[in-house]
Each structure stands twice: as C-alpha cells, then as structure tokens.
Amino acid sequence: MWIKQKGGSATPLKKQRKKTIKEFRNAGLCSHTEKKEILSSDLETTMSVIGDRRSQEQKAKQEREKELAKVTIKKEDVEVIMNEMEISRSAAERSLREHLGNVVEALIALTD
Numbered sequence: 001m002w003i004k005q006k007g008g009s010a011t012p013l014k015k016q017r018k019k020t021i022k023e024f025r026n027a028g029l030c031s032h033t034e035k036k037e038i039l040s041s042d043l044e045t046t047m048s049v050i051g052d053r054r055s056q057e058q059k060a061k062q063e064r065e066k067e068l069a070k071v072t073i074k075k076e077d078v079e080v081i082m083n084e085m086e087i088s089r090s091a092a093e094r095s096l097r098e099h100l101g102n103v104v105e106a107l108i109a110l111t112d
Contacts, residue, residue: 068097077103085110 073096080103081092087110099105 068094071097071100073097073101077101077106081106081110 073093077096078089078092081087081095082089084107085092092106095106095110096103099109
C-alpha cells in the first residue's frame with residue numbers, strides 16, 4: 001500500500017509508519033517505558049474508579065426501575081399502544097410508565 005505525499009510522490013505505508021513513530025519518539029510523545037510506568041501505577045486506581053462508577057450506574061438504574069414499577073397503567077392503554085405501534089407488551093408498558101400513563105405522550109415518544 002502506498003501513501004501519496006503533498007508533492008505528488010508516493011511512499012510505502014510501512015515506511016511512512018516507521019517515520020511517524022520515529023518522529024513521535026524524537027518529540028518525546030511516545031515512550032514505551034513511560035506508558036508502562038503510568039499503566040502500572042494507576043491501574044488499581046483506575047479499576048476502582050470504573051468499578052465505583054458501574055455500581056453507581058447500576059444502583060441508579062435499579063432505583064429508576066422501582067419508580068417506574070410504581071406507576072399504574074391501564075390494560076386498555078397498553079393494548080392501544082401495542083396495536084398502533086406494533087411493539088411488544090413490555091415495550092408498550094415501559095413507554096407508558098415512562099410517561100406516567102399518558103397514552104398520547106407515550107405514542108409521540110415512540111414515533112420520534
């Protein structure tokens with residue numbers, strides 16, 4: 001594979017990659033030893049932060065599901081949405097619960 005230069009000449013892709021890597025190393029932008037030190041020293045902290053963030057997101061999702069489960073919806077409304085939008089019962093119920101049982105808002109949200 002060849003890469004076209006600004007002047008119109010072409011150089012092999014492999015040569016271009018080597019040249020780019022050398023330029024980064026010379027500029028101090030690419031150092032394998034620096035990467036190893038950064039990764040090994042911050043890995044535990046990073047994993048802890050990721051784990052905390054995931055658990056917070058999961059907890060928020062569970063709380064949202066509990067709130068949605070409290071919303072009462074009519075069976076007839078679910079049927080209307082299922083028939084009009086040709087979606088599953090669970091999707092129709094979810095949409096209705098998210099819109100506090102309002103059929104019109106649920107239908108509008110499903111069409112957007």
